[in-house]
Amino acid sequence: MNIHQEVNELKGEIVALRRDFHMYPEIGFEEYRTAEVVTKYLTECGMEVKRVAKTGVVGLLRGKETGKTILLRADMDALPVEELNDVPYKSKNQGKMHACGHDGHMAMLLGAAKVLSTHKNQFKGNVKFVFQPNEEVTGAMDMIDAGVLADPKVDAAFGIHLWSPLKSGQIGLANGPVMAANEEFEITILGKPGHTSAPQEGVDPIIIASTIIQTLQSIQTRETDVLTPTSIVFGRIKGGTARNIVTEKVEMGGTIRFLYENEESGKKELLGKVERLVKGICAAMRAEYEIKFIPSNPAVMNHPEIVELVRVSVKETYGNEGTIVPYMCMGGDDFAYFTQKVPSTYCFLGIGSKDKGSNYPHHHPRFDIDEDILAYGTEVHIRTALRFLNR
Ligand SMILES: [Zn+2]
Ligand SMILES: [Zn+2]
Known part of the structure; x- marks a missing residue:
């Protein structure tokens, strides 16, 4: 033929x-x-x-x-x-x-x-x-x-x-x-509401969320060998109702993508790093948090x-x-x-x-x-x- x-x-x-x-x-x-x-x-x-x-x-x-x-x-x-x-x-x-x-x-x-x-x-x-x-x-x-x-x-x-x-x-x-394998995540930062004229009376989840977003990026270059592809990207963020209110919570979500030879142990370690930073930042900045990982494709x-x-x-x-x-x-x-x-x-x-x-x-x-x-x-x-x- x-x-x-x-x-x-x-x-x-x-x-x-x-x-x-x-x-x-x-x-x-x-x-x-x-x-x-x-x-x-x-x-x-x-x-x-x-x-x-x-x-x-x-x-x-x-x-x-x-x-x-x-x-x-x-x-x-x-x-x-x-x-x-x-x-x-x-x-x-x-x-x-x-x-x-x-x-x-x-x-x-x-x-x-x-x-x-x-x-x-x-x-x-x-x-x-x-x-x-x-x-x-x-x-x-x-x-x-x-x-x-x-x-x-x-x-x-x-x-x-x-x-x-x-x-x-x-x-x-x-x-x-x-x-890449893909794990999705949802993070909620629970602060304490108040007036933006006296933010010290509340706990502002917006500034905490911004710290988390920035800090999680460091996982890719400071906690992971850059030759093992890892990418953490936030695709969604929601919080606040007015310009002059310290809001009660911020919800955000995104994807964690990675290409590891040993996927199971690599994934466990990576998600552990994400939660450790979120937990540490929230503790340091007086907020509570909820985190949920949603498995997507291997x-x-x-x-x-x-x-x-x-x-x-x-x-x-x-x-x-x-x-x-x-x-x-x-x-x-x-x-x-x-x-x-x-x-x-x-x-x-x-x-x-x-x-x-x-x-x-x-x-x-x-x-x-x-x-x-x-x-x-x-x-x-x-x-x-x-x-x-x-x-
Ligand atoms: Zn497609
Ligand atoms: Zn396609």
């Missing part, structure tokens, strides 16, 4: 699929239309198709004989963003937009499903095509709970994220943690064996290795849950091109993708699956 040629012939269809998804974006667990399009397409490819975890879709393609099973994953959800691009395929759903590239992820994977389904006599084992809802929150866990890794048991998982920070065509690939952890398979697949797709760059980032992705269960690899496929206007950050209202890149993603999916199953 000539995979390169077959994918090339499918290019127009892949782009059309992407544009269709782009025009009708649906946010997490509301991907009903999206799921219908995916279900219909996979069914027409002649595979067993199931709906899993509300709006998730799983297609199972069985090869010529029993063998291992590889899971290929695309996420399906859009974002609550009003699109500002003036393009023929602009979002028709007000206030919703595929601003993260998941429309492209689905199109690439459907392309791979079509090509692989015509070659099921040429591999052993199975390919599980997983279309996962609600990535922006955490839909992967719901799919795993619903049994997506069983029957047949999944032996490896692979996924691609289109990535505008990388130049069009580049592949970001690395071993170990490549997307890190996306790439397995060296699967990384190697992908590396060879990329080389075959592009004809050279120059397109691969070692890459990791502080963003998170719930593909992390798959990587915790089976040997996996998540790679980044660059779509950033200034000329094509596809260099806006993800989640930006002008985000767009370089559609010329989609066929590469499809081919890497196909080659990685075949390489894993036929080795």
Whole structure:
């Protein structure tokens, strides 16, 4: 089979699929239309198709004989963003937009499903095509709970994220943690209300909050090796009712992101540092506090064996290795849950091109993708699956 040629012939269809998804974006667990399009397409490819975890879709393609099973994953959800691009395929759903590239992820994977389904006599084992809802929150866990890794048991998982920070065509690939673990937090500083003319009579939680915000930044450079990525950022702060009142409390929240080899012990230590500083500052400044940590994604952890398979697949797709760059980032992705269960690899496929206007950050209202890149993603999916199953 000539995979390169077959994918090339499918290019127009892949782009059309992407544009269709782009025009009708649906946010997490509301991907009903999206799921219908995916279900219909996979069914027409002649595979067993199931709906899993509300709006998730799983297609199972069985090869010529029993063998291992590889899971290929695309996420399906859009974002609550009003699109500002003036393009023929602009979002028709007000206030919703595929601003993260998941429309492209689905199109690439459907392309791979079509090509692989015509070659099921040429591999052993199975390919599980997983279309996962609600990535922006955490839909992967719901799919795993619903049994997506069983029957047949999944032996490896692979996924691609289109990535505008990388130049069009580049592949970001690395071993170990490549997307950060994320822990969210809420901190409430409880002071004592009063008049701003006599703040000494009260306890001002605003000045305490500002001390906490500043001091927690020191964890990243004074309490942690700067070569182990750690990022503490406040995204929300609320307090006060009037300019002349010492307020009673300040509520604030944010994210703690980190990429550690040993995630469990590293996380425990890091959260301990955060609470120690909050507790110490509040004690020193006469306030009470409440702190709550809300676990979000663990890190996306790439397995060296699967990384190697992908590396060879990329080389075959592009004809050279120059397109691969070692890459990791502080963003998170719930593909992390798959990587915790089976040997996996998540790679980044660059779509950033200034000329094509596809260099806006993800989640930006002008985000767009370089559609010329989609066929590469499809081919890497196909080659990685075949390489894993036929080795
Ligand atoms: Zn996103
Ligand atoms: Zn995304």
